[in-house]
Amino acid sequence: MKKYNVVGKSVPRIDAWAKATGAAKYVGDMQRPDMLHAKILHSPLAHAWIRRIDVSRAAALPGVRAVITYMDVPQIPFTTCGHPYPFDTPKDSLILSRHLRYVGDPVAAVAADTQEIALDALELIEVEYEELPAYFTIDAALAEGAVELHEGLKNLAGESEFEIGDVEGAMAQADFIIEDTVETPIVTHSPIEPHVSLVELDEQGRLVCYFSTQVPSIMRERLAYALGMRMGQIRVVKGHVGGGFGGKQEPIFEPINAVLTMKTGKPVRLELTREECLACTRTRHSARIHMRTGLTRDGKMLARIMDIDQNTGAYSSHGHNVVFAIAMAFATLYPTPNLRFHGRSVYTNIPIAGAMRAYGCPQYAFAMESHVEHMARELGIDSLEFRRKNSYHLGDPINFPHVSVSTCGLQDAIDQCEEAIGYQAFLKEPRSDGTSKRGIGTALFSYGQSCYPHSVELSGARVRVNEDATATLYIGCAEIGQGTDTVMLQIAAEASGIPLADINLVAVDTDSCPFDPGAYASRQTYVAGHAVKKAAAACKEQILRYAVNKLSVNYERLDAADGWIIDRDTDQRMVSLKEITMQMYYDCHTPVTICQEESFAPTDNMLTFGVSMAIVKVDTATGKVEVEKLVTAIDSGRIINPQLAMGQLNGGNIMSLGYGLSEQLLIDPKSGRVLNDNLLDYKVPTFADVPPIEGYFIETDEPSSAYGNKSLGEPPNIAPAVAVRNAVLDATGVAINQGPLTPERVYLALKAAKEQEV
Amino acid sequence: MKKYNVVGKSVPRIDAWAKATGAAKYVGDMQRPDMLHAKILHSPLAHAWIRRIDVSRAAALPGVRAVITYMDVPQIPFTTCGHPYPFDTPKDSLILSRHLRYVGDPVAAVAADTQEIALDALELIEVEYEELPAYFTIDAALAEGAVELHEGLKNLAGESEFEIGDVEGAMAQADFIIEDTVETPIVTHSPIEPHVSLVELDEQGRLVCYFSTQVPSIMRERLAYALGMRMGQIRVVKGHVGGGFGGKQEPIFEPINAVLTMKTGKPVRLELTREECLACTRTRHSARIHMRTGLTRDGKMLARIMDIDQNTGAYSSHGHNVVFAIAMAFATLYPTPNLRFHGRSVYTNIPIAGAMRAYGCPQYAFAMESHVEHMARELGIDSLEFRRKNSYHLGDPINFPHVSVSTCGLQDAIDQCEEAIGYQAFLKEPRSDGTSKRGIGTALFSYGQSCYPHSVELSGARVRVNEDATATLYIGCAEIGQGTDTVMLQIAAEASGIPLADINLVAVDTDSCPFDPGAYASRQTYVAGHAVKKAAAACKEQILRYAVNKLSVNYERLDAADGWIIDRDTDQRMVSLKEITMQMYYDCHTPVTICQEESFAPTDNMLTFGVSMAIVKVDTATGKVEVEKLVTAIDSGRIINPQLAMGQLNGGNIMSLGYGLSEQLLIDPKSGRVLNDNLLDYKVPTFADVPPIEGYFIETDEPSSAYGNKSLGEPPNIAPAVAVRNAVLDATGVAINQGPLTPERVYLALKAAKEQEV
Secondary structure (H helix, E strand, C coil): CCCCCCCCCCCCCCCHHHHHHCCCCEHHHCCCCCCEEEEEEECCCCCEEEEEEECHHHHHCCCEEEEECHHHCCCCCECCCCCCCCCCCCCCECCCCCEECCCCCEEEEEEECCHHHHHHHHHHCEEEEEECCCCCCHHHHHCCCCCCCCCCCCCEEEEEEEEECCHHHHHHHCCEEEEEEEEECCECCCCCCCCEEEEEECCCCCEEEEECCCCHHHHHHHHHHHHCCCHHHEEEEECECCCCCCCCCCCCCHHHHHHHHHHHCCCEEEECCHHHHHHHCCEECEEEEEEEEEECCCCCEEEEEEEEEEEEECCCCCHHHHHHHHHHHHHHCCCCCEEEEEEEEEECCCCCECCCCCCCHHHHHHHHHHHHHHHHHHHCCCHHHHHHHHCCCCCCCCCCCCECCCCCCHHHHHHHHHHHHCHHHHHHCCCECCCEEEEEEEEEEEECCCCCCCCCCCEEEEEEECCCCCEEEEECCCCCCCCHHHHHHHHHHHHHCCCHHHEEEECCECCCCCCCCCCCCCCHHHHHHHHHHHHHHHHHHHHHHHHHHHHCCCHHHEEEECCEEEECCCCCEEEEHHHHHHHHHHCCCCCCCEEEEEEECCCCECCEEEEEEEEEEEECCCCCEEEEEEEEEEECECCCCHHHHHHHHHHHHHHHHHHHHCCCCCECCCCCCECCCCCCCCCCCCHHHCCCEEEEECCCCECCCCCEECCCCCHHHCCHHHHHHHHHHHHHCCCCCECCCCHHHHHHHHHHHHHHHC | CCCCCCCCCCCCCCCHHHHHHCCCCEHHHCCCCCCEEEEEEECCCCCEEEEEEECHHHHHCCCEEEEECHHHCCCCCECCCCCCCCCCCCCCECCCCCEECCCCCEEEEEEECCHHHHHHHHHCCEEEEEECCCCCCHHHHHCCCCCCCCCCCCCEEEEEEEEECCHHHHHHHCCEEEEEEEEECCECCCCCCCCEEEEEECCCCCEEEEECCCCHHHHHHHHHHHHCCCHHHEEEEECECCCCCCCCCCCCCHHHHHHHHHHHCCCEEEECCHHHHHHHCCEECEEEEEEEEEECCCCCEEEEEEEEEEEEECCCCCHHHHHHHHHHHHHHCCCCCEEEEEEEEEECCCCCECCCCCCCHHHHHHHHHHHHHHHHHHHCCCHHHHHHHHCCCCCCCCCCCCECCCCCCHHHHHHHHHHHHCHHHHHHCCCECCCEEEEEEEEEEEECCCCCCCCCCCEEEEEEECCCCCEEEEECCCCCCCCHHHHHHHHHHHHHCCCHHHEEEECCECCCCCCCCCCCCCCHHHHHHHHHHHHHHHHHHHHHHHHHHHHCCCHHHEEEECCEEEECCCCCEEEEHHHHHHHHHHCCCCCCCEEEEEEECCCCECCEEEEEEEEEEEECCCCCEEEEEEEEEEECECCCCHHHHHHHHHHHHHHHHHHHHCCCCCECCCCCCECCCCCCCCCCCCHHHCCCEEEEECCCCECCCCCEECCCCCHHHCCHHHHHHHHHHHHHCCCCCECCCCHHHHHHHHHHHHHHHC
């Protein structure tokens, strides 16, 4: 592959110094002298109408500046999920509503001089509720005669199906038909930084919103929509973000904060507690997935059927869009000529499920890779061999519209993992030492590059070169901890020939940055990276074309690198960029500014591929699963910054281990209340829980991307959970089709299996 | 003339609400919790070396955070005058120097927790000076054997001359030769808001500079140069500016503030006192101007000679560039086939003269229009008739490079003034009532549109249209109270078809705004206005071209106005802009951002023309001159915003009355110290001093500009002073060739004239 000067290097994060020293300002760090603090009164009931609400005592409390209810906000129904506009996501949300649909739905909000006063005021709000029937499971919500959460929608936020080929015919010809049903848990994003916002008015009376968000542009558009305002009246500024993972991908309570600011005229800060973050923001859907696959005797998949019902909670949010992503994964990773898919997103009176890292694929993979393991075992074929036989090879047909593959390192990734984890050697090792059993498990994954063509998918980028050949890069895409800002600067430096240290970044302020829908779909390096490359390359061209006359050489002979104009023929430095750019501005007869704004929109969706393998030790006495080693190999195309990429790989893998082993948001089946809304009872892996993880990048050179790159942020979050589940199966012979594999669940499954044997 | 929707209307200033309510934040209003306060120790001597300086006692004072001297700053010689780079303005300045050249030159600076501590610390700095010979007048500085203020420059900051035609030949043929020498005073800008800056470091360690400045881009470039930094490391943000008038057109002590910030790591605020503003910032040059004109018997000018020496003070600043502007005015307003010009800018040990409203033309006009009056009287021709005969008529040749005239309302302006002030009637009125005498006086003026081609002359503008057809306009040109921001929005609204209320403005932050050298030369509406029009029109075109397919009509039939796409054939609204722009962003297959950045650079210099006439009453007992009426008519092309334009006319006229009647910075001829560094002794006109002023715009339609406009900000500041001087001559018969016409000077002149008679 071609070598680059900046791309492919592990340059340090540009925010490293600021974050390490504490100089970095998060939204929570922002202070204003006259700032108010907001608190929200949440519904104690899973489904109710507000019969009467009286805020007069709360409003009279000294230090309280505003109390708002549904009567004080625009009653404009909207969807919080901004990017798929104008697609058919139900407009089922209000900023504050009289109709409460889960324990946590906001009833009222207070802005006061201190947090303490605001909390006291909440207790003075008098509410009479009229309780309504509540449903917490898919089956209850879809049962005949169930009350509708949202009028006219029959408790379905969405339903999709497609069929390719002749599924029934193929099933009839199959030598084997394997069937599985798998259930996945509700989990939460749990970023270290809670949801926090600071909203104030500028001197023109415009709303200035400091948000911890993944989607600044979308937040502005949605806020304007919900508030019935013009977008020009709203400015959204993204602070540093202490993790998003999909949970900060839509407005949640930020519109409430905006209303309080307009009501009081003062800056208002709204920081959710950890309890609110866990119980009242967004979750990853729980899903029940039924699969049926017909195979030939020699283990080739002929036909596959998948039925998925996901519990989307009280409001649609990203709900049914997640099912689209699942459909894509279902259709592509294991090319099968005959496919049928059916998916539903079901409203219930539990917390709202939305976008979460890998957008449905962790659920899908947990089911599918369990199912694949089942098939291999049933047919008596080695699990790796079975996957090699059925998974995608370059040139295989793609059974899904708007997806194409021109690079695929999947088979190399399987080889790499097999080698790195010592698969063949492990197969020969003793597996049991009496109290514990060891096993090895595998899972494959694939993932797209963007939302094309199902949502707005467009990134702008602007590069301005200063008089002295330093430059500024303007992007609308969102650094949320993953390292985008650094990667975008690398691309700008590579494409412009200006040293990275000479390029300053402006991101993200909707007042000064180009449009970009934001950080999701692992889209940014692919989509925004392209726009950055175009803008930077256009600036370089502008400078080189100006230099042609000054240097009396052909344009074709000129290039720029590291701050110099280079002679392509001799690789010699000819003149510094600075000397030329200063002339461009100060040329008294034909001066020109050096600035280019470009946008990019994909016209296809590529696939990233990979595999995770895990070795586990299961304590059969306690059910505790210990991951001894986890190996992941991924074809994310060319890696722009290896160190940052490895951070994504490790982080995604660890998060998936939490999904597979310990995390589950528990809902009280009586009240609908979240039972474990704290990080003691909701168990996110800590560093003490992290096993040895090895990561490998199988670098391909994707021709459709800026520098050969493909998606990277979400894919590592897909497979480890199910690789571990498969390893537990390998160790114990017991197939556990419901996650997470907590000690309790494993213990009970082993016990049940033993009882069945007896 | 064509009618427009927004251009030509007196829309309210966009900052009106914020300024009227006090919401508008000036730099002086900005506070930081850990902010330090800076104070400067100024030289007590007019010319000296620092033999020894000891800051240890000051540095040890509790609360003092930094003390700096010339030893702590880069010793990179630079010119504070940024825009004419790379022309030959002497690089004669340092941030802090060991060589002190006027009373007020900075010796050292302190940053401390409070202003009081900083002032106390100044007193603890021990300095031993070695005094050097000091010169306060042009003649003393140019005398044989005078010590050089700046090595090798012979006390000349610049010298220029040109000759057109055959001056000596023409003089030999002249029927009359009239000669005059006129002297003009030193005056100061005296904006209400003093010079103030707040400099802090951002989390990347970049310098963020909040300046009250007319030239944000130039400040960044000059600061980087003087500090030896890359421009990308510096961000300049302009606050609201409470008046500039040319005095905030270059770095003065801001680089000192930047050094203190880098030294302490904390935000540092530096606000000059009124005394410092008057004595240590910038002034308008005093000048001695000698003129000699040869005329035919019937009053036609054949040849003119002008010799000008201006006292530029201790450093060059804009010094000699002012002489260029004088040369242009000299050559163009009275077309004369034979011209000779010679100008010098002379270094002396007095405060630094720089740019001030109308950049040399008030000095020039005070001389030339006195001289013209002298000629008319000498030849016995009515003053208005004489001016009509000799001044510019459309089609007359232009004796100056890069100047051209395609519109000229000068003769109409003279007619308008003659009518409005009742010239013919006044000539018949009784002039004297015993103790007072009345007279009428006239002065013409002309002015360019920009600095083309003598300086950087380039403006960028960017327009971004949001998803909902609201928009943002980004400009680098500087609102300093004159109303530019409002005018630029009017132009953007007119050219884009988006309502003005839907366009938000981002200005001026060098991190987010396009390049623009700033507010001077009355250039902004002409130069930046053009860039704004181009960018806005390009956005409109982009939208209309997209709409062609949606509406199935030819592009030529479409236009946009007031938020709608209009059918040009029927003037009917077809579809809202919002409907189209939302589709442009959310089109899933070919989405596009709507954003255009354009720049404009003039390729010629047009002329604005006008005339002021004044009626005065002179109290012959006291010398007090009372202006009874002042009328100004100006051809500034088409007026974009009549109310704002009238504000410029009135403000400029009042400022010129101060120049003509009361303002003069007095320098102690012994010490070089400013004697009247306060607004009690330095007499700026107050509202009580303002006479009835009538203003008229003779609207022409300048084809080279965005909407027919020509320069407006400075021209009204040129003529009233000398119109009043000529009126005093008319009233009393006494020609006073030195300004200002204070009661003392008039009284003495009348007395001297009387004694001569006797």
